[in-house]
Amino acid sequence: xxxxxxxxxxxxxxxxxxxxxxxxxxxxxxxxxxxxxxxxxxxxxxxxxxxxxxxxxxxxxxxxxxxxxxxxxxxxxxxxxxxxxxxxxxxxxxxxxxxxxxxxxxxxxxxxxxxxxxxxxxxxxxxxxxxxxxxxxxxxxxxxxxx
Amino acid sequence: xxxxxxxxxxxxxxxxxxxxxxxxxxxxxxxxxxxxxxxxxxxxxxxxxxxxxxxxxxxxxxxxxxxxxxxxxxxxxxxxxxx
Numbered sequence: 001x002x003x004x005x006x007x008x009x010x011x012x013x014x015x016x017x018x019x020x021x022x023x024x025x026x027x028x029x030x031x032x033x034x035x036x037x038x039x040x041x042x043x044x045x046x047x048x049x050x051x052x053x054x055x056x057x058x059x060x061x062x063x064x065x066x067x068x069x070x071x072x073x074x075x076x077x078x079x080x081x082x083x084x085x086x087x088x089x090x091x092x093x094x095x096x097x098x099x100x101x102x103x104x105x106x107x108x109x110x111x112x113x114x115x116x117x118x119x120x121x122x123x124x125x126x127x128x129x130x131x132x133x134x135x136x137x138x139x140x141x142x143x144x145x146x147x
Numbered sequence: 148x149x150x151x152x153x154x155x156x157x158x159x160x161x162x163x164x165x166x167x168x169x170x171x172x173x174x175x176x177x178x179x180x181x182x183x184x185x186x187x188x189x190x191x192x193x194x195x196x197x198x199x200x201x202x203x204x205x206x207x208x209x210x211x212x213x214x215x216x217x218x219x220x221x222x223x224x225x226x227x228x229x230x
Contacts, residue, residue, distance in 0.1 A: 035230055048229070049153060049154065050229070051151070051153055051203070051222060051224070053206050054207075054222070057206050057207070058208075079229060079230075090230070091229070111230060114229055114230040115230035116227065117208065117227065118227060118229050118230070119153065119224065119227050119229075120227055120228065120229025120230070121153060121154035121225065121227060121228050122228045122229065123154075132154055132225065132228075133228040134226075134228070135225070135226035135227065135228055
């Protein structure tokens with residue numbers, strides 16, 4: 001029962017952890033990663049768009065890859081779209097497993113692939129002027145460490 | 148086929164979607180991008196450097212040599228920046 005949601009609305013981390021605990025009562029470990037909008041260099045807002053359909057397919061594909069690789073019970077990925085402001089949540093990755101190593105590594109794996117494969121694009125707004133964020137080589141290096 | 152454009156590609160072209168018949172002589176996604184570039188104007192601008200672009204066919208990432216068919220949904224977009 002993996003959960004994937006692409007939504008403009010905020011999410012509540014405690015609610016998502018509680019749902020994983022309820023679904024996977026055998027889990028001994030839940031790891032969560034929350035991505036937050038930074039207010040770098042005068043960024044006043046961020047606009048996120050995605051490719052509906054392909055986004056979900058890519059995330060499912062990588063959840064299945066994570067399940068094949070680590071003994072995880074399940075995972076939750078929530079990614080926000082639309083206009084966000086510094087301090088807002090952008091993304092949640094949560095993984096549940098019997099043991100912590102699998103939960104930590106699977107969460108990192110999912111996050112690295114969200115950054116480099118899931119079709120989302122960010123536009124930063126500074127004082128009314130918008131510019132598209134460029135992909136970072138460091139993100140690709142992070143994803144490439146999972147052979 | 149259905150063509151989809153995202154992020155700055157969509158902005159430069161002023162549209163996110165169009166439908167067209169598979170152009171004669173086009174059999175790969177690279178040839179399709181070159182065909183679009185050869186329309187000139189904003190298309191020449193958006194497709195001048197395919198190294199700055201990525202492509203997907205039927206919602207899966209593909210390389211530039213991937214074959215395209217008339218029934219495909221083909222998307223062009225910059226490298227992704229989510230997360």
